[in-house]
Amino acid sequence: MSAKTPLHRILEARKTLGVIVPLVAPILLLAVAARADSGFILTTSAFEAGQAIPVEYSCAGANRSPALNWSGAPAGVGSFALIVEDPDAPSGTFIHWVVFNLPADANGIAGDTPRTPGLPDGALQGVNGMGRVGYMGPCPPPGKVHHYHFGLFALDSKLDAKPGLDAAGLRAAMQGHIKANTELVGTFER
Numbered sequence: 693m694s695a696k697t698p699l700h701r702i703l704e705a706r707k708t709l710g711v712i713v714p715l716v717a718p719i720l721l722l723a724v725a726a727r728a729d730s731g732f733i734l735t736t737s738a739f740e741a742g743q744a745i746p747v748e749y750s751c752a753g754a755n756r757s758p759a760l761n762w763s764g765a766p767a768g769v770g771s772f773a774l775i776v777e778d779p780d781a782p783s784g785t786f787i788h789w790v791v792f793n794l795p796a797d798a799n800g801i802a803g804d805t806p807r808t809p810g811l812p813d814g815a816l817q818g819v820n821g822m823g824r825v826g827y828m829g830p831c832p833p834p835g836k837v838h839h840y841h842f843g844l845f846a847l848d849s850k851l852d853a854k855p856g857l858d859a860a861g862l863r864a865a866m867q868g869h870i871k872a873n874t875e876l877v878g879t880f881e882r
Contacts, residue, residue: 731764734844734876738803745840745878751831752882757789759803762844766872769796770849773866775859778830780838781821787859788840789827790818793850809855818857825856830880842876 738758739745747753760774776789791801794815801815807826809817820828832838847869857865 732762732766732844732846732872732874733764734760734762734842734874736760736842736876736878739878741876741878743878745830745880750829750880753829754804755827755829756804757801757827757829759800760842760844760876761800762874763799765799765846768848769846769871770869771796771847771851772798773845773847773851773862774801775841775843775845775862776827777841777843777859778832778838779841780832780836782833787819787821788829789820790857790859790862792816792818792853792857792862792865816853816855816857818855818859818862832880832882834882837879837881840878840880842878844874844876845870846872 735741736758738749745758749756749758762772765772771792772794773792774789774794775787778786778788791805791811792815794801795813798813798815805811805817805827807817807824809825811817817825819825822828830838830840845866847866848871849869851862851865851869853861853865
């Protein structure tokens with residue numbers, strides 16, 4: 693058995709790359725295409741990303757929902773869904789708002805959304821961590837900054853679900869239907 697020369701090693705490496713590159717190239721193209729949807733963003737005029745949520749949107753104020761806006765959704769969206777949660781809650785993640793079947797042509801949710809199962813645009817609301825329909829603003833115990841994650845999901849279709857769904861039920865219903873998602877985080881402390 694003779695030792696392989698550097699030339700033999702180079703030729704073997706080229707053969708291996710000749711097999712690997714055609715297999716890997718389509719995967720890399722898919723990754724690049726998926727990143728093309730990374731322009732999907734969620735914003736609000738109520739606060740800047742990573743900054744404090746004003747008191748008026750909390751239980752210490754008017755407890756009204758902030759207006760939300762989004763842009764850059766991928767093509768072929770059938771509906772949108774929103775889950776607002778506080779992972780810093782003492783007893784585990786607390787759900788503050790569940791909304792789904794927001795129309796495909798929507799680019800936001802009006803502020804001070806009514807606490808009704810159905811919304812004027814046909815969207816449906818689920819229950820928050822208190823078992824009530826609609827938005828429940830930040831209301832953490834005193835002493836620690838909490839982070840509120842506004843998670844928006846672009847779905848390929850409307851969901852076959854009833855009003856009053858909780859966040860876990862919504863996540864289950866969304867499985868296999870998420871085209872893209874984005875998040876806006878605000879903070880609150882009492």
